[in-house]
Amino acid sequence: MENKYLAKFDINGCREITLVKGVHYNTDDEHQAYIDGGYIPITDEDYQHYIGNRGTGDNGTGYVRDPKTGKPVSAPPAPPVEVTEEPTANVPETELAVMEGMVDMQSRIAVLEAELAKLKGGK
Structure with missing residues (x-):
């Protein structure tokens, strides 16, 4: 048992759950059970990327796991937000008159x- 971190990722490479040796598991059998359940050993440095201690990546959206290399890579940019109509202040006339x-x-x-x-x- 080398790595102290085990992580589970979704299909997009986003970290869902992280388990820590000494907190969530202690024995080789427990470690293996998590591996068998789909958890992947990650290094402390990789963990630091996934939790945001190494910045927010090239797109400001953090890091995800590259399925080819198994290493953290910059997450894709956030999708654009579509604004369907221009927001307007909807202040009733009476309130507007009071404020004025x-x-x-x-x-x-x-x-x-x-x-x-x-x-x-005085002056």
């Missing part, structure tokens, strides 16, 4: 405060 009134009131208060400061001898 508040902004107008704040500017009037600022003018009054400036006038008051002048009357008190």
